[in-house]
Amino acid sequence: MLSQPDQAGFLPLDHMHVLVARLMQLGYQCLGPAVENGAIVMRELDAPDGLPRGLQAEQAPGRYRLTQDPHNRYFAWANGPQAIKPQTFAAKETLWRVERDAAGAQQFAAVKPVVPAQAIIGVRACDLAALALQDAHFLREGRRDRHYAERREQLFLVAVQCAEPAPTCFCASTGDGPTPTAGYDLALAELADGFVAVSGSKKGEAVLDALKLAPATSQQIEAARRQGVSAAASQTRSLPGRTLRDVLMKRLEHPRWDEVAARCLACGNCTAVCPTCFCHAELDEPALDGASSEHARMWDSCFGESHGHLHGFNVRPDIRSRYRQWLTHKLATWHDQFGRSGCVGCGRCIAWCPVGIDLTEEVAALTASEVKP
Ligand code: SF4
Ligand code: SF4
Known part of the structure; x- marks a missing residue:
């Protein structure tokens, strides 16, 4: 189960909006799952009760189709085409601009990224592992990427355990999932009647404290642990468990x-x-x-x-x-x-x-x- 299970709280299913409301009160733009062009993507929630339920997707090689979760859960979907990457490493952005001044000389200026504080709700264990790898690249000593760093610092990550990995998932074999163990502010495991919730940072701890949750019972913690074990066991694809x-x-x-x-x-x-x-x-x-020019970078x-x-x-x-x-x-x-x-x-x-x-x-x-x- 999530790290520090002994300090886990229990968020009843009908109180999810209380968590989102708290994050909104703290000034976070809250992103959660939304359907766009037939896929589940992360978009801004317009209200605390705006998190959809019942979304699921069938996945296979070359195939992704939305379906309905028969149990109407919040996080029954495994993952969509986006992880956290678009929030930290923008698909396209201007890095600097050059303009001619009144005397005709070129003036260069760095473009500062617009960085809202964002809470992403529904991050998966594999997404957190990928973020750690992107950190290793973009934040490496001596070559820190300012645009990435500023966005990264503003993130609040609400991770969820994958209860039903897609048939295409193989995070258990790479050691990266399906239960989040590090890199989150809050982590949730969804059970039939609510969420076992733990914090993974000071920011997360402050949010959980403010919610004044009842402690999760040992049965709830054990149910979440078993759910993670069974999700890992359900994965049929794998990579060899050694360096290739x-x-x-x-x-x-x-x-x-x-x-x-x-x-x-x-x-x-x-x-x-x-x-x-x-x-x-x-x-x-x-x-x-010919009076100005912008220098941009985009995914390639x-x-x-x-x-x-x-x-x-x-x-x-x-x-x-x-x-x-x-x-x-x-x-x-x-x-x-x-x-x-x-x-x-x-x-x-x-x-x-x-x-x-x-x-x-x-x-x-x-x-x-x-x-x-
Ligand atoms: S580039 Fe990648 S996604 Fe496109 S066909 Fe080749 S393997 Fe598939
Ligand atoms: S399975 Fe591995 S290679 Fe493929 S998209 Fe995920 S992290 Fe990238």
Whole structure:
């Protein structure tokens, strides 16, 4: 169960709005699940009782369809196409602007991001693990990204335990879920009549104290623990429970790369939905009158042809080399950069790949004879 179960409180089901109201009172813009274009995304709640119930989604390779939860729970959905990434690493933003002054000289100015304090309600364990990886990249010593840092500091994270992972999830095998254990301000486990709630930070503790919850009973805490164990056991996909670095790097000429390249459309969907991918492109957008220009960055993908352009040639001219770059960076050389794999087992790249390419299947084929427990 969530960390510090001995200090858990119990939030009755019909009191969820009290938690949201408290966060709103504290000045947080509260984000929760909402349906947009047939998928569950995080959007601003307009009222404390605005959290929807009964949302669920059926997920499979290349498939995501909304369904109705027969138990009408708040958090029966496993995950949608977004994690926390759009809240910290904006899909597109201006970094600096240049304008001509009255004398015709160019004046450069950094653009400060607009950063509301945001509480995100419904964050999953895999999302928290992905956020920790994004922190390692964007907040690394000597190269701290100001835009990311300012947004990150303003977050209040309400995590929830996944009671019903999607068939595409494999966070248990990567060690990142389905029960949140760190990185949250508050964590909730949803039971039939309410939530076992624990805090994971001083900010979270202050919010829980203000709610004056009754302590969770030992039966409720045990039910939440069992729910997490059974959610983990229900996952059918997995990655091998060891570093794949050496074995994948020895397989750079494996024929499987050609097979997967024949199916892959190089659309970049997998990188857009992946909560740990951080590649970006930079572009200048001059005004038509020539008086000013903005320098922006936007998400980019290693599947795009332009991402491999160096001066005068392309280092990844075909889909085979781009898929191989993505998978070997994510699962192999990420270990050299960040000390762990870049995959947190959320399964988004499987569900949102239009042709249903499944990285767990690709890894199994690539490593079949070499990975031992
Ligand atoms: S590689 Fe796929 S399963 Fe792993 S974190 Fe990224 S989207 Fe999730
Ligand atoms: S693996 Fe799938 S989602 Fe990723 S680029 Fe290829 S077709 Fe698109």
